[in-house]
Amino acid sequence: MTTKLFYSFLKWVALGPILRAVFRPTYEGTDNIPRKGAAIIASNHLSYADWLFMPLGMKRMVRFVAKAEYFTGTGAKGFLQKAFFSGTGNVPIDRGGATAAEGALIAAKRVLAEGELFGIYPEGTRSHDGKLYRGRTGIARLTLDTGAPVIPVAVIGTDVIAPPGKKFGKLVHPRVVFGEPLDFSRYEGMANDRYILRAITDEIVYEILKLSGQEYVDMYATEAKKLADGEKRSKKSSGSSKAGPTKDVA
Template sequence: MFYWFLKFLALGPLLKLIFRPWAEGAENVPREGPVILASNHLSYSDWLFLPVVMPRRVTFVAKAEYFEGVGIKGWLQKTFFSGAGQVPIDRSSGSAAAGAIKTQLRLLEQGEICGIYPEGTRSHDGRLYRGRTGVARLALEAGVPVVPLAVINTNVVAPPGKIYGTFARPGVRFGMPLDFSRYEGMEGDRYILRAITDEIMYEVMRLSGQEYVDLYAQDAKKRDRETEREAAQDKARAESDEVWDEIRPV
């Protein structure tokens, strides 16, 4: 109930008034029945704008810690995340990834829409990174279609690592549903899972217009941090050498 309150009375109208989000191809999302929405991930605001442009409820999984706070603050946090269409990951499984799939399978069995970011984390530079195969496993185990989509300009509105962004009209572009029923029963084949995931990511790339990098986003972030650290160390050594040259006796 709180989800619909936020969408139609509280947060949704405010987002529409200020940002005027747009949508293309929303008719590609089935009007009923379970479906997976596979999206690129540009900003922490992605999960706010996607539900605004869709008539059906979209549910994402989130860290269980968001729902376990105590006191008034904990209650407010749990209420907000639940109302915003997020559910905690099932922590009875051996890992967070397995718990997320278990939670999403339960939601799909109930006929809901599950949103998933195959990249696993936000893009730190606006490029599209290699998808993780959880989306493929989920599609095969649940036996449901996957609708690829691309969020546009959310990284301008709310850039990663920054408090404030620049005004822009965010949008969502939906692709045609992808049917992977031809791979039924093959969710244990890692080559099949990779092929399905790559097909999904290709459609996301086509919809978003992003440059694709065949590297996991987390690995790319780590590599760039190391490069920045090495550059900073080189700069510090160069500055130290300059100071020494100035004070060294001739």
């Protein structure tokens, strides 16, 4: 079964109808998605469920990058894992001596060169608290190197369905809002200017912010998560010390 056929099967026959019937997601701005040609779908990232609900509102297949390990496993488990990730449109990160970020860009450029839609989360990782964090500039380099427009997307409510650290939460009706395409051709040839890359990234994240209504934090999500984890450990340690030593009762 080809990738697109399997993708269509899951979306329209197997998994998609179940998700629609149970969660009844709503979609806005779907006319902003180009009917053909390459485009970058840039979304906020609240939950692992984002990649399930966001594509349901699109007629076209959207592809994401995934760890290369998902495509190289052995045995029955490895075969099924590879079949699923390949069949759902994911492409392995092309390391080839590059860093993970560089490998992801290489894979993304290959997808866009084929005139397809590529999905990316500018924050680089899931938000641990529902806030929107500073974007990584890889998306700016990607749009400048390929000329592909960027479609900002806001996914709302998935962090309630599948909260960070949990597989399941509450049953709510998620919303997905697609914004108008962003064209950065005015910066053509300036992909090596870090100030331009930052400006483009901030503009994309700002458009996502307007669609999602999230609180914005000018910090990378990974750094914020480390700080939050550190505060939790500190409070836990402080609580233990206040309890004081225990005494044995004879």
